[in-house]
Every structure is written in C-alpha cells, then in structure tokens.
Amino acid sequence: MRTRYNARITALGGYVPEHILTNHELEEMVDTNSEWIVSRTGIKERRIVNDAQVATSDLAVKAVARLLDDAKLGPDAIECVIVATSTPDYIMVSTASVVCEKAGLVNAWGVDSNAACSGFLYALTLGASLIESGRYKNVIVIGADKNSAIINYEDRNTCILFGDGAGAVLLEQTTEEEGLIDNVFKTDGCGKEHLIVQAGGSLNPSSIETINNKLNFISQNGRVVFKAAIEGMTQTCKEVFKRNDISSEDIDWLIPHQANLRIIQSVGDNLNIPIEKVKINIDRYGNTTAATIPLCLWDFKNDFKAGDKLLLTAFGAGFSWGASYLIWGKLRGDA
Numbered sequence: 001m002r003t004r005y006n007a008r009i010t011a012l013g014g015y016v017p018e019h020i021l022t023n024h025e026l027e028e029m030v031d032t033n034s035e036w037i038v039s040r041t042g043i044k045e046r047r048i049v050n051d052a053q054v055a056t057s058d059l060a061v062k063a064v065a066r067l068l069d070d071a072k073l074g075p076d077a078i079e080c081v082i083v084a085t086s087t088p089d090y091i092m093v094s095t096a097s098v099v100c101e102k103a104g105l106v107n108a109w110g111v112d113s114n115a116a117c118s119g120f121l122y123a124l125t126l127g128a129s130l131i132e133s134g135r136y137k138n139v140i141v142i143g144a145d146k147n148s149a150i151i152n153y154e155d156r157n158t159c160i161l162f163g164d165g166a167g168a169v170l171l172e173q174t175t176e177e178e179g180l181i182d183n184v185f186k187t188d189g190c191g192k193e194h195l196i197v198q199a200g201g202s203l204n205p206s207s208i209e210t211i212n213n214k215l216n217f218i219s220q221n222g223r224v225v226f227k228a229a230i231e232g233m234t235q236t237c238k239e240v241f242k243r244n245d246i247s248s249e250d251i252d253w254l255i256p257h258q259a260n261l262r263i264i265q266s267v268g269d270n271l272n273i274p275i276e277k278v279k280i281n282i283d284r285y286g287n288t289t290a291a292t293i294p295l296c297l298w299d300f301k302n303d304f305k306a307g308d309k310l311l312l313t314a315f316g317a318g319f320s321w322g323a324s325y326l327i328w329g330k331l332r333g334d335a
C-alpha cells in the first residue's frame, strides 16, 4: 500500500524591517490621531521599508535565512518554494525566482501565489499537497508583502492599517497524524471592488492618468470589508469544526489574519475561543497582508507544543477567505 504522508511545519523564520512608523508620525501625515487608530484597529505601530532598493523578495530572503538557520539546513537542501504575495517585485518574473536566486536555493523551483491576505493559507495548502503526494520531501512556504509600495500615505482610510513583513515555514513529510489536516477555502470576485489596486495589471496598465488618479494604490471600503471578514472567517472556521468533528474546546490556539483587533475579537467571540488562546501581534506590525499568519506563527512558536491544535483563518481581497486546521508537530530545533 502507498505510504500516506502529511505535511508538518518543522522550522520557521520571520522578518520585519527595522524602521518603525508610529501612529504619532501618521498624525503628522494625515488627519488622524493615535487614540482613534488604537481604539478602532488595535495598531500601535507598523514596520515599513525605508530603502527604495529593498523589495518584497528581500524581506522574504531574510525570513528564509532565519528559517534555514532554525532548520540547520543549507539552501541547497530545499526542493520547492511558494511565495504568497500581492506586492511582487515585478509584474513579470516571479518573486519566487528572485528569492531562489538571492537565497541560494539552487535546487529549488518556485512559484508565486496571489490571494492577498488569504495568500499564505492558500499557499500552505498548495505546499502541503506537494508533500502529501509523496513527490516532495520539503517545501518552503512564504508570505511576504511590501505594502508600503502600494499605500497612498495621504489616504487615512488605508495608510494607518498596513505594514511590511515576511514569514516563512518549512513543510516536511511525516507519517504521523499531524501537520496540516484540513482546510475550507472560499473565493468570490464579487467583492473585488471593495478592496483593490485598480491599475498596474492587464485591465488598467499603469499610465500617467492612473498615477494621477492614484489608481496604483490600495483603495478600500473599510466597513464592507470589516463585516465580510468577520462573517467569512467565522463561517469557514465553523465548517472546519464540522468536517473534522471538533469544537472550539479542542482548539489550543487561534491564529487569525491580523487586519483589525476588533475583527479578531469578534471572530474569537463568535467561535467561543477565549482571547488567551488567540495570537495577536497586530499592535506591533499592523496588517502585513500575506505575512500576518506566518509572522504570528514565528513570533509565538515557543508557546506551541507538539500535539497542539491550531486553527488558522484569513480574509482578504477578492474576496478570498478560509480556515485551516493543523496539529503542531516537533520542530527540527526541538530537543
């Protein structure tokens, strides 16, 4: 009989730029105030790249370097890399190609996946499928975004929310009942007008007009996204419970996409998961799009122990949303 493999996370790496953009600095840039930002979003500060030469791939490469160090592996050991990003270095030439080159992943092939804030969850399942097929022994899955490249720092609706960062996980084969167990994902383009970068793609190529009209930046209808995010994340988490015959009491840790503290709290409440079990770092990093979940896993990895049940959930542009259920296994670095 063919061996059945699961994909488990065995090493992690994360990186945020050193430069801190505080709420007080934003007060100087747009009509806002720190008290409003903290009470409405939970964000106290975010990290942004302040060097024009630094791209999304550079954030990803730094996260990969930390992951390889954590894994005690050389870059030549990696077979595949998937980069979830909606801020690729280029429209053509995948960010994964650049990451393979800069990180020295000489034996890996790579591909990008774009599902905005849900990107990492989707990429995690794609990577896990390669391992579950038995054809790959390891895959690095990265969530990385340089949101500062597509933010209009004159738009208070969006500039207070987003930050830059990258997180990476190493997936490896296991025959144990652990690792990524299940997911429920949804994608529906009817939400696209509410959270979008209008220009720079094939429909609206960049032009002087798109630049002048600020169509190359993120635009968002916050209230619509807010409501849809709570509903979408709650509903897919509940579907995961049902499919796997588990309940909120079985969950040790909820790792939600970090878009707004009030969204996170509402999802936790709707699922009856107490706040002590919810991992939150939005106060320090803001919304780093595809990077929020891997950055959270990396930030809090010392709190997770083998056998813990983790529920990951995200919502993003598209709309795209979903939830993944995984059982934490031993990391390479564990004694």
Ligand code: COA
Binding pocket: 031, 032, 033, 036, 037, 040, 041, 117, 156, 157, 160, 195, 220, 221, 222, 223, 225, 226, 229, 259, 260, 287, 315, 316, 317
């Ligand atoms: N500073 C001060 N006031 C602001 C502001 C800011 N940065 N942004 C908006 N306001 C004002 C509005 O103009 C509005 O004023 P009015 O009542 O006089 O019209 C008031 O604050 C309330 O605006 P509203 O849009 O209802 O605020 P909100 O509580 O919904 O918070 C967001 C706005 C953007 C923080 C919130 O809607 C949100 O987080 N949405 C989801 C964002 C998200 O998750 N995006 C990523 C994809 S997952």
